[in-house]
Amino acid sequence: MTKEKKILTLAGDGIGPEIMEQALHILDWVQNNSALSFHVEKDLVGGASIDQNGIPLTKEVIAKAKAADAVLFGAVGGPKWDGIGFDKRPELGIIGLRKELGLFANLRSTIVFDSLVEASTIKPEVIKGLDIMIVRESTGGVYFGEPRGIETLSDGTRKGVNTEVYTSFEIERIARVAFDLARQRQGHVCSVEKSNVMESGLLWREVVTELHKKEYFDIPLSHMLADNCAMQLVKNPRQFDIILTSNLFGDILSDLGAMLTGSLGMLPSATLGARQQNGVIPALYEPIHGSAPDIAGQGKANPLALILSLAMMLRYSFDEQDTSEKVVNACKAVLDQGFRTPDIMSAGMKLVGTEEMGKAVLAELQKSV
Ligand SMILES: NC(=O)c1ccc[n+]([C@@H]2O[C@H](COP(=O)([O-])OP(=O)(O)OC[C@H]3O[C@@H](n4cnc5c(N)ncnc54)[C@H](O)[C@@H]3O)[C@@H](O)[C@H]2O)c1
Ligand SMILES: CC(C)[C@H](C(=O)O)[C@@H](O)C(=O)O
Numbered sequence: 001m002t003k004e005k006k007i008l009t010l011a012g013d014g015i016g017p018e019i020m021e022q023a024l025h026i027l028d029w030v031q032n033n034s035a036l037s038f039h040v041e042k043d044l045v046g047g048a049s050i051d052q053n054g055i056p057l058t059k060e061v062i063a064k065a066k067a068a069d070a071v072l073f074g075a076v077g078g079p080k081w082d083g084i085g086f087d088k089r090p091e092l093g094i095i096g097l098r099k100e101l102g103l104f105a106n107l108r109s110t111i112v113f114d115s116l117v118e119a120s121t122i123k124p125e126v127i128k129g130l131d132i133m134i135v136r137e138s139t140g141g142v143y144f145g146e147p148r149g150i151e152t153l154s155d156g157t158r159k160g161v162n163t164e165v166y167t168s169f170e171i172e173r174i175a176r177v178a179f180d181l182a183r184q185r186q187g188h189v190c191s192v193e194k195s196n197v198m199e200s201g202l203l204w205r206e207v208v209t210e211l212h213k214k215e216y217f218d219i220p221l222s223h224m225l226a227d228n229c230a231m232q233l234v235k236n237p238r239q240f241d242i243i244l245t246s247n248l249f250g251d252i253l254s255d256l257g258a259m260l261t262g263s264l265g266m267l268p269s270a271t272l273g274a275r276q277q278n279g280v281i282p283a284l285y286e287p288i289h290g291s292a293p294d295i296a297g298q299g300k301a302n303p304l305a306l307i308l309s310l311a312m313m314l315r316y317s318f319d320e321q322d323t324s325e326k327v328v329n330a331c332k333a334v335l336d337q338g339f340r341t342p343d344i345m346s347a348g349m350k351l352v353g354t355e356e357m358g359k360a361v362l363a364e365l366q367k368s369v
């Protein structure tokens with residue numbers, strides 16, 4: 001009998017709760033159809049937590065996240081909380097969890113499913129078969145660097161400051177993740193920075209090159225400046241296998257990657273920390289998109305990015321490759337059958353809402369047993 005796995009679900013704001021509801025049905029199915037058994041606890045994060053507790057991430061939630069085997073996360077933020085200061089914004093819910101749990105490796109899987117080739121705004125022949133993993137550093141860089149803030153100068157004008165900081169330890173740690181993944185995928189790594197204008201970028205390039213020379217010389221490695229990378233991702237995205245990059249560049253390039261796959265609603269992610277003494281790797285799984293305030297509450301959101309994040313959870317946290325593949329294949333099958341939420345809709349397809357899409361995936365899974 002496998003030990004019960006603890007999962008903390010944090011649905012968050014906007015479309016977060018809508019897509020989480022569908023993911024939880026899939027989780028139930030997994031529990032009933034695999035050796036895994038789950039203890040699922042739900043809590044508040046982001047704006048929902050601000051409304052209830054006055055802050056976006058409570059100590060209790062941090063403690064529950066640390067005690068869990070995995071966290072499944074929806075999305076945070078929205079116009080309701082726009083005026084709140086940076087020390088209390090809903091987005092601190094996710095940034096704080098990454099920092100508190102030491103989740104430094106954000107893996108953003110950018111895959112174009114065959115039946116969605118037409119949903120992308122990029123020509124089919126450019127993106128067909130695309131499979132990129134963006135390895136984004138997620139506990140450092142300009143998101144956390146000091147000094148930061150907004151100050152009023154003596155002449156009454158104001159100055160906003162953020163600082164990009166990377167240590168060689170942080171760069172080497174995330175580079176290892178990228179190289180190890182490349183080895184598993186028999187792939188290659190493109191390391192992306194701005195070493196032409198930023199010292200942190202130059203250090204990034206030096207550290208990655210050093211590590212590659214010492215321990216990963218069997219893996220093909222290239223370097224690219226981030227602005228060129230954005231252009232190359234649109235021009236010829238299949239030249240990439242693994243993109244290794246910083247927190248900020250990874251954030252931007254992964255939204256770009258999402259549109260290659262058809263929609264922000266299609267891109268899942270896993271954010272992992274270092275293995276702890278008890279053998280557990282802290283992990284959080286979330287779609288890369290936000291709370292989508294423009295469609296929240298309308299039952300239109302695409303739940304597939306979160307369901308695919310759940311599939312990543314089965315793979316990376318619970319070593320359930322078969323069940324993970326079943327979930328991915330069920331998502332592929334519903335797309336092959338023509339089910340489309342509005343974000344991926346095209347002529348001749350079957351327009352469905354969040355719930356119908358979730359049910360269609362579940363129905364496919366039920367067929368697979
Ligand atoms: N991890 C997170 O929680 C996360 C990530 C990104 C943005 N945000 C926050 O979300 C809020 C809104 O940000 P934004 O509008 O810039 O980005 P967003 O990702 O919420 O939305 C951008 C666009 O993509 C669409 N979209 C996103 N997810 C979708 C889905 N699953 N199905 C269909 N369409 C989808 C939205 O409708 C919108 O048009 C902000 O407060 C932002 O800080 C949170
Ligand atoms: C909400 C925000 C803090 C977050 C980020 O910038 O990391 C989001 O855009 C993401 O991509 O996960």
Ligand SMILES: [Mg+2]
Nearest residue numbers: 251252255288
């Ligand atoms: Mg983002």
